[in-house]
Amino acid sequence: MTQKIKHLGIIMDGNRRWAKAMGKSQYDGHMAGANNIEVIVEAVADRKIPYLTFYSFSQENWERPEAEVNNLLKVFRVMLKSPVVERFKKNNIRMNMIGDYLRFPKDIVEDIEKLHEDTRNNSAMTVNFALGYGGRDEIVRSVNRILAKNQGETGITAEMIADNLDTAGQPDPDLLIRTGRVSRTSGFLLWQSIYAELYFSNSLWPDFNEKELQEALNWYDPDQRRFGK
Numbered sequence: 001m002t003q004k005i006k007h008l009g010i011i012m013d014g015n016r017r018w019a020k021a022m023g024k025s026q027y028d029g030h031m032a033g034a035n036n037i038e039v040i041v042e043a044v045a046d047r048k049i050p051y052l053t054f055y056s057f058s059q060e061n062w063e064r065p066e067a068e069v070n071n072l073l074k075v076f077r078v079m080l081k082s083p084v085v086e087r088f089k090k091n092n093i094r095m096n097m098i099g100d101y102l103r104f105p106k107d108i109v110e111d112i113e114k115l116h117e118d119t120r121n122n123s124a125m126t127v128n129f130a131l132g133y134g135g136r137d138e139i140v141r142s143v144n145r146i147l148a149k150n151q152g153e154t155g156i157t158a159e160m161i162a163d164n165l166d167t168a169g170q171p172d173p174d175l176l177i178r179t180g181r182v183s184r185t186s187g188f189l190l191w192q193s194i195y196a197e198l199y200f201s202n203s204l205w206p207d208f209n210e211k212e213l214q215e216a217l218n219w220y221d222p223d224q225r226r227f228g229k
Helices: 015-022 026-046 059-063 066-080 083-090 106-119 135-148 158-163 210-219
Strands: 007-011 051-058 093-098 125-133 175-178 197-200
Touching: 015 026, 026 051, 026 066, 026 083, 026 125, 026 210, 051 059, 059 066, 059 125, 066 083, 066 106, 083 093, 083 106, 093 106, 125 135, 135 158, 175 210
Parallel strands: 007 051, 007 175, 051 125, 093 125, 175 197
Antiparallel strands: none
16 A cells, blocks of 8 residues: 555654663754654655655754753754755655744754755655744745735635645655654644545554565555545
């Protein structure tokens, strides 16, 4: 059934609870979560799913305590310069950031834009990382792009909004997975996920492995998707 999945979204939840349970710092929990990304990217690539989007940092995450935000920024800096990035490049993976990532510190933005440039022509699969992301904000930014292009004089259409989202040109997600024993989507791919199937895992993100990914994919039944018809 995985060959029928064109786009998989994952809400990575549970790093802090994992760290607490393991007697580790929040930074250690976030690093463990970041290191798990490569495991899941490789597993998704093996299953020939062409698009994968991780919910990495929401707009609301900016409201966390300053020390934790700084730890998260440290994790991003480490990962953007880690050997993982070079392995993704070698494997022909396009890496794409969505959301309001321009709000991040200048050095992180520069690394992101370099990553975009270095992998823009990679074609094995596309991995999106939602950074500074909010579903409502993405829709607002889409509408503002339409207005900036002087489109929509006779009315803004759904097609116009879709064509100006951060994921424009990509298929809508077929399946959304959220780890961490929480049953909500928190605005993730709000417009795009209208007909996505939702799978909620009891595993905390650093513990979510290939076996549990396969369980979610086995649960997914494309024949039950009727798109409201």
